Amino acid sequence: MQKANATAQYPERILIDSTWLSLYDTPLEQHKHIDDFRSKYPCTKSCTALWRDYIGFWRLTDDCLYLVSIEIPNDTIITVKAVDEPLFKSHKTGSGILADWVSGDIRVVSGKIVRYEHMGFLSVFENEDIYTLKNGKVMAHRHFDNKRVTNVNTELAILELEQHILNLHPEYRGTVGGTAEASDINAEGNLKKVKITIKTHPKGISKKSLTALIEEYMLKHPPFDVVYVRGEYESSKVFFRFDFDEKYRERRLKRLHTLQTLDKEHRETNDTED
Numbered sequence: 001m002q003k004a005n006a007t008a009q010y011p012e013r014i015l016i017d018s019t020w021l022s023l024y025d026t027p028l029e030q031h032k033h034i035d036d037f038r039s040k041y042p043c044t045k046s047c048t049a050l051w052r053d054y055i056g057f058w059r060l061t062d063d064c065l066y067l068v069s070i071e072i073p074n075d076t077i078i079t080v081k082a083v084d085e086p087l088f089k090s091h092k093t094g095s096g097i098l099a100d101w102v103s104g105d106i107r108v109v110s111g112k113i114v115r116y117e118h119m120g121f122l123s124v125f126e127n128e129d130i131y132t133l134k135n136g137k138v139m140a141h142r143h144f145d146n147k148r149v150t151n152v153n154t155e156l157a158i159l160e161l162e163q164h165i166l167n168l169h170p171e172y173r174g175t176v177g178g179t180a181e182a183s184d185i186n187a188e189g190n191l192k193k194v195k196i197t198i199k200t201h202p203k204g205i206s207k208k209s210l211t212a213l214i215e216e217y218m219l220k221h222p223p224f225d226v227v228y229v230r231g232e233y234e235s236s237k238v239f240f241r242f243d244f245d246e247k248y249r250e251r252r253l254k255r256l257h258t259l260q261t262l263d264k265e266h267r268e269t270n271d272t273e274d
Contacts, residue, residue: 007048007049007051007118007120008049008116008117008118008120008121008122008123009049009050009051009052009120009121010047010049010050010055011023011024011055011109011121012024012025012026012027012028012055012056012057012058013055013056013057013058014057014058014059014060014108015057015058015059015060015068016059016060016108021108021109021110022108022109022110022125023056023058023106023107023108024107024108024109024121024123025105025106025107025121026052026056027056027058027065027067027099027102027106028052028054028056028067028070029052030101030102030103030104031088031101032101033087033088036087037054037070037085037087038053038054040087041054041070041072041078041080042072043072043073043074044074044075045073045074045075047073050073053072054070054071054072054073055070055071055073056069056070057069057070057071058099059096060131060138061095062095063137063138064095064098064136064137064138065098065099065102065106065131065133065136065137065138066082066095066096066097066098066099066136067082067088067091067096067097067099068081068082068096068097069081069082070082070085082096082097083096083097098136099133099136100135100136100137101135101136102133102135102136103133103134103135103136104132104133105130105131105132105133106130106131106133107121107128107129107130107131108128108129108130108131109125109127109128109129110125110126110127111125111126111127112125112126113125114126114146114147114148114227114228114229115148115225115227115229115234115236124146124227124229125146126145126146126147127143127144127145127146128143128144128146128230129141129142129143129144130142130143130144144229144230144231146227146228146229146230147227147228148225148226148227148228149189149226149227149228149233150189150222150224150225150226151225152222152223152224152225153259153263154223154224154225154238155259156256156259156260156263157221157222157223158223158238158240158241158242159252159255159256159259160221160256160260161214161217161218161221161223161240161242162242162243162244162252163253163256164217165210165213165214165217165242165244166244168213172202172204172205172244173202173204173244173245174201174202174204174205174244174245175200175202175241175242175243175244175245176198176200176201176202176205176210176240176241176242176244177198177199177200177201177239177240177241177242178196178197178198178199178200178201178239178240179196179197179199179237179238179239179240180194180195180196180197180214180218180223180224180237180238180240181194181195181197181235181237181238182194182195182222182224182226182235183195185226185233185234185235186233187233189226189228189233191218191219191222191224191226191235192219193219194214194215194218194219194222196211196214196215196218198210198211202244214240223238223240224236224238
């Protein structure tokens with residue numbers, strides 16, 4: 001039911017058990033009169049984080065989804081009460097506007113962001129509830145407790161790896177680029193295997209030896225953010241670039257030391273707060 005967008009989108013809002021939460025779906029897009037609604041209430045203040053041009057307010061009561069109101073963010077916000085809008089009169093019940101046009105999964109989230117995605121509704125939050133609907137009525141409900149297992153400064157991790165390689169092979173010259181993926185994470189969230197793909201490397205460096213060296217280091221010092229999402233451990237792909245030429249040494253060492261200092265200060269602050 002989610003609509004893909006190139007920018008993270010403002011969520012809908014939904015009232016469940018007297019608490020307003022974020023609805024990371026757009027149930028109104030399934031309604032046959034959605035284009036008529038847009039024509040009747042045009043949005044004059046465009047926003048890349050709100051491609052649909054409105055924010056719907058919903059209510060989940062007695063396992064039924066109701067449309068409460070719709071806001072159109074013009075210079076002055078226009079609020080349309082669903083029970084007063086003729087386009088929804090065929091869905092009117094004694095409890096409100098029953099969203100009986102909605103079938104499929106809707107996702108309700110709350111808590112801190114576990115993994116941010118700059119696209120649509122793809123970000124993952126600590127608390128996630130998936131409601132499976134049929135004609136606006138809840139047929140199934142699944143709850144997930146998501147969490148971030150590790151929080152890594154990837155740039156720092158790659159620069160430390162670059163320095164580690166140079167300490168072992170000061171003769172290396174040229175630029176190496178590639179990707180690294182966590183190909184196996186066990187049930188405890190520990191990294192077991194790493195898949196390395198080297199896309200560019202100088203002729204004077206053995207691709208096989210370098211791959212093995214990177215794998216060995218990353219298993220001990222993972223540069224990945226590991227998250228626990230919907231019952232499974234996941235990790236994103238990491239892009240790396242190593243510049244071994246001497247003209248880059250001083251600049252990259254300076255950047256490494258800056259990041260190490262910031263990382264130390266960040267950890268000390270967190271320890272104090274805990």
